Amino acid sequence: xxxxxxxxxxxxxxxxxxxxxxxxxxxxxxxxxxxxxxxxxxxxxxxxxxxxxxxxxxxxxxxxxxxxxxxxxxxxxxxxxxxxxxxxxxxxxxxxxxxxxxxxxxxxxxxxxxxxxxxxxxxxxxxxxxxxxxxxxxxxxxxxxxxxxxxxxxxxxxxxxxxxxxxxxxxxxxxxxxxxxxxxxxxxxxxxxxxxxxxxxxxxxxxxxxxxxxxxxxxxxxxxxxxxxxxxxxxxxxxxxxxxxxxxxxxxxxxxxxxxxxxxxxxxxxxxxxxxxxxxxxxxxxxxxxxxxxxxxxxxxxxxxxxxxxxxxxxxxxxxxxxxxxxxxxxxxxxxxxxxxxxxxxxxxxxxxxxxxxxxxxxxxxxxxxxxxxxxxxxxxxxxxxxxxxxxxxxxxxxxxxxxxx
Amino acid sequence: xxxxxxxxxxxxxxxxxxxxxxxxxxxxxxxxxxxxxxxxxxxxxxxxxxxxxxxxxxxxxxxxxxxxxxxxxxxxxxxxxxxxxxxxxxxxxxxxxxxxxxxxxxxxxxxxxxxxxxxxxxxxxxxxxxxxxxxxxxxxxxxxxxxxxxxxxxxxxxxxxxxxxxxxxxxxxxxxxxxxxxxxxxxxxxxxxxxxxxxxxxxxxxxxxxxxxxxxxxxxxxxxxxxxxxxxxxxxxxxxxxxxxxxxxxxxxxxxxxxxxxxxxxxxxxxxxxxxxxxxxxxxxxxxxxxxxxxxxxxxxxxxxxxxxxxxxxxxxxxxxxxxxxxxxxxxxxxxxxxxxxxxxxxxxxxxxxxxxxxxxxxxxxxxxxxxxxxxxxxxxxxxxxxxxxxxxxxxxxxxxxxxxx
Ligand SMILES: NC(=O)NCCC(=O)O
Ligand SMILES: NC(=O)NCCC(=O)O
Numbered sequence: 001x002x003x004x005x006x007x008x009x010x011x012x013x014x015x016x017x018x019x020x021x022x023x024x025x026x027x028x029x030x031x032x033x034x035x036x037x038x039x040x041x042x043x044x045x046x047x048x049x050x051x052x053x054x055x056x057x058x059x060x061x062x063x064x065x066x067x068x069x070x071x072x073x074x075x076x077x078x079x080x081x082x083x084x085x086x087x088x089x090x091x092x093x094x095x096x097x098x099x100x101x102x103x104x105x106x107x108x109x110x111x112x113x114x115x116x117x118x119x120x121x122x123x124x125x126x127x128x129x130x131x132x133x134x135x136x137x138x139x140x141x142x143x144x145x146x147x148x149x150x151x152x153x154x155x156x157x158x159x160x161x162x163x164x165x166x167x168x169x170x171x172x173x174x175x176x177x178x179x180x181x182x183x184x185x186x187x188x189x190x191x192x193x194x195x196x197x198x199x200x201x202x203x204x205x206x207x208x209x210x211x212x213x214x215x216x217x218x219x220x221x222x223x224x225x226x227x228x229x230x231x232x233x234x235x236x237x238x239x240x241x242x243x244x245x246x247x248x249x250x251x252x253x254x255x256x257x258x259x260x261x262x263x264x265x266x267x268x269x270x271x272x273x274x275x276x277x278x279x280x281x282x283x284x285x286x287x288x289x290x291x292x293x294x295x296x297x298x299x300x301x302x303x304x305x306x307x308x309x310x311x312x313x314x315x316x317x318x319x320x321x322x323x324x325x326x327x328x329x330x331x332x333x334x335x336x337x338x339x340x341x342x343x344x345x346x347x348x349x350x351x352x353x354x355x356x357x358x359x360x361x362x363x364x365x366x367x368x369x370x371x372x373x374x375x376x377x378x379x380x381x382x383x384x385x386x387x388x389x390x391x392x393x394x395x396x397x398x399x400x401x402x403x404x405x406x
Numbered sequence: 407x408x409x410x411x412x413x414x415x416x417x418x419x420x421x422x423x424x425x426x427x428x429x430x431x432x433x434x435x436x437x438x439x440x441x442x443x444x445x446x447x448x449x450x451x452x453x454x455x456x457x458x459x460x461x462x463x464x465x466x467x468x469x470x471x472x473x474x475x476x477x478x479x480x481x482x483x484x485x486x487x488x489x490x491x492x493x494x495x496x497x498x499x500x501x502x503x504x505x506x507x508x509x510x511x512x513x514x515x516x517x518x519x520x521x522x523x524x525x526x527x528x529x530x531x532x533x534x535x536x537x538x539x540x541x542x543x544x545x546x547x548x549x550x551x552x553x554x555x556x557x558x559x560x561x562x563x564x565x566x567x568x569x570x571x572x573x574x575x576x577x578x579x580x581x582x583x584x585x586x587x588x589x590x591x592x593x594x595x596x597x598x599x600x601x602x603x604x605x606x607x608x609x610x611x612x613x614x615x616x617x618x619x620x621x622x623x624x625x626x627x628x629x630x631x632x633x634x635x636x637x638x639x640x641x642x643x644x645x646x647x648x649x650x651x652x653x654x655x656x657x658x659x660x661x662x663x664x665x666x667x668x669x670x671x672x673x674x675x676x677x678x679x680x681x682x683x684x685x686x687x688x689x690x691x692x693x694x695x696x697x698x699x700x701x702x703x704x705x706x707x708x709x710x711x712x713x714x715x716x717x718x719x720x721x722x723x724x725x726x727x728x729x730x731x732x733x734x735x736x737x738x739x740x741x742x743x744x745x746x747x748x749x750x751x752x753x754x755x756x757x758x759x760x761x762x763x764x765x766x767x768x769x770x771x772x773x774x775x776x777x778x779x780x781x782x783x784x785x786x787x788x789x790x791x792x793x794x795x796x797x798x799x800x801x802x803x804x805x806x807x808x809x810x811x812x
Contacts, residue, residue, distance in 0.1 A: 083675050084675055207630055235667075270617060376625075
């Protein structure tokens with residue numbers, strides 16, 4: 001059994017780095033708050049006797065030796081960055097839970113056959129730089145390191161510049177730390193476990209993701225003197241797209257969602273009809289055929305709206321992550337650990353993307369979910385209970401012991 | 407006849423202050439570009455022998471003596487500030503046209519009975535600070551000077567601070583310069599004169615304006631893991647409001663318009679359902695009863711949308727300007743000047759608000775319109791022809807001579 005109070009203490013100690021007035025955390029990737037939590041994490045890893053290094057994209061690795069160093073390490077961990085209006089658990093539970101596993105094994109003097117490596121992946125959230133799960137995507141070879149280093153945030157700062165500014169461009173090439181498999185603990189970020197009173201979600205799959213950048217070019221004109229029928233209003237166009245996206249996601253539901261999270265009017269003014277809007281779209285489904293249908297329906301709806309309103313709308317697919325099907329043996333190991341420990345559990349699909357979804361494309365991977373309050377995440381009110389966090393961490397530890405061998 | 411080439415030269419010389427790449431002007435009120443054009447205007451007034459002063463809200467007055475100084479001056483002018491994506495004519499034609507009238511009278515050695523006062527009103531556009539036609543509203547007593555000085559732009563800078571930063575907080579109290587009447591020359595900013603091939607619009611009325619500040623409070627949550635039916639999406643809410651506003655304006659049309667020009671998502675992120683949006687609304691009609699109906703329908707629609715989507719929407723009426731009915735005698739004087747000069751003309755309603763609409767509440771006022779290309783305004787492509795600008799300025803001069811007496 002892990003030390004529930006110590007885990008809880010770590011979560012709340014690090015929540016100070018970027019703490020918001022509403023009780024959440026704002027710790028955008030590679031920001032000064034992210035540097036603070038990274039420094040804390042590195043020291044904690046060193047204090048736990050781990051062999052620590054950072055890769056060229058800033059991901060942090062802490063290796064605990066195994067009896068048989070020829071075996072590839074069992075990877076566990078998650079991320080410490082948050083959304084602009086993030087909570088105290090998303091990513092953090094999985095990273096500090098991994099640390100807690102190491103601390104518990106150390107205290108109990110337990111050696112494993114295979115080594116264990118704990119990881120804090122850079123930019124899982126995808127809020128400052130696209131795509132999400134950025135560093136793990138580069139780790140599995142979906143993008144080159146140079147490509148990722150050149151990605152820009154809204155202010156034009158590149159990933160490379162941001163890494164340098166906080167001193168976290170590591171010395172090791174991406175992929176330097178080999179892993180044999182990966183297990184990630186996370187809050188569910190959805191309402192199912194709580195609603196069904198289950199403690200552990202055995203994650204067997206994950207939704208695929210489509211990310212688009214969009215731009216609407218209408219025509220700025222006077223709000224008072226331009227008759228309604230002559231307008232080419234970029235905001236009215238966006239509004240139709242938002243509602244069309246909502247309708248399309250519902251039509252393909254329940255296994256589909258669609259969101260427009262960002263929309264910026266260029267040169268806004270109260271008495272000017274909006275002429276230009278940049279926006280983003282996020283569509284998901286756990287079913288690849290539904291993803292294709294979402295893409296098709298969305299493009300058709302946008303083309304119809306643009307033509308009818310005599311406005312130009314460009315959309316650009318910037319990221320496509322297919323649905324994930326986790327490794328059956330690892331899924332069984334998680335399920336078995338939950339059963340052995342006496343926790344109620346169910347199989348579940350992840351609505352969110354996770355680094356484990358990327359790693360699963362090149363090695364066996366799996367995930368452990370615990371409930372979060374009202375299914376709320378990406379919100380400062382995100383909450384989870386201490387017993388649930390401890391339960392998930394115990395399942396993580398027992399899964400690791402089963403895989404690594406004692 | 408005024409000097410068409412000199413007028414055209416002034417318009418294009420001052421268009422350099424805030425010139426944009428697309429051929430427009432970005433000269434927000436009380437900005438450094440606004441200081442440049444104000445300095446130019448002051449010097450031009452002094453060179454024309456006018457007695458120049460600035461009031462406490464930065465409005466510039468240039469007085470040309472009359473034979474009978476006991477008579478109140480005939481006011482003419484407009485504004486030199488522009489929209490963020492503004493053109494070279496909106497306000498500028500009326501202000502530099504007034505200057506051209508003075509220069510022409512000087513050259514011809516024409517004295518008038520009553521004095522003539524040319525004016526550049528501060529913040530007509532209302533884009534940086536609300537309301538529009540700000541300084542003329544204070545001049546007629548709709549707001550106190552202190553109230554206006556404390557109004558803030560989006561960066562929190564007050565009107566008072568902005569005035570001081572460019573050295574244009576004048577020594578004279580607002581209202582110091584008495585005027586007997588006011589005539590404003592302006593581009594139409596709408597498509598009617600051009601469509602009908604008329605050179606002069608004799609403006610007999612102006613639309614009333616309703617300005618609202620709005621705020622939507624939904625709930626931020628995860629774009630991937632929040633099922634569609636559980637969302638409280640602020641952007642989907644805004645989208646319904648935008649389309650409802652459009653439908654309501656069309657329903658009460660053709661004598662009604664409605665626009666949402668500004669909308670800002672708080673803490674936007676691609677994979678977060680928008681939780682909070684601040685927006686503005688602008689509704690207009692030349693008919694007071696329709697204005698009331700727009701307000702009523704809009705509030706009802708918003709209440710229904712908010713309740714159905716379980717989202718809070720607050721709207722706050724920040725400005726209500728009733729419709730304007732200009733002075734019959736001055737309207738006739740404008741119409742007569744157009745006829746005398748042989749220009750085709752028609753009566754017209756102004757879709758935009760103007761300083762003349764404010765002045766009309768305390769003194770006789772009227773306006774002269776000239777066509778603009780495709781009816782486009784509040785756009786960098788705004789355009790007007792040299793002959794039309796000259797024609798409008800001739801009508802302005804002949805109207806002034808008729809009122810002031812030669
Ligand atoms: N777990 C999580 O919130 N990931 C962020 C990436 C995404 O799914 O949008
Ligand atoms: N004339 C003009 O564009 N005025 C700006 C104020 C408004 O009508 O919105």
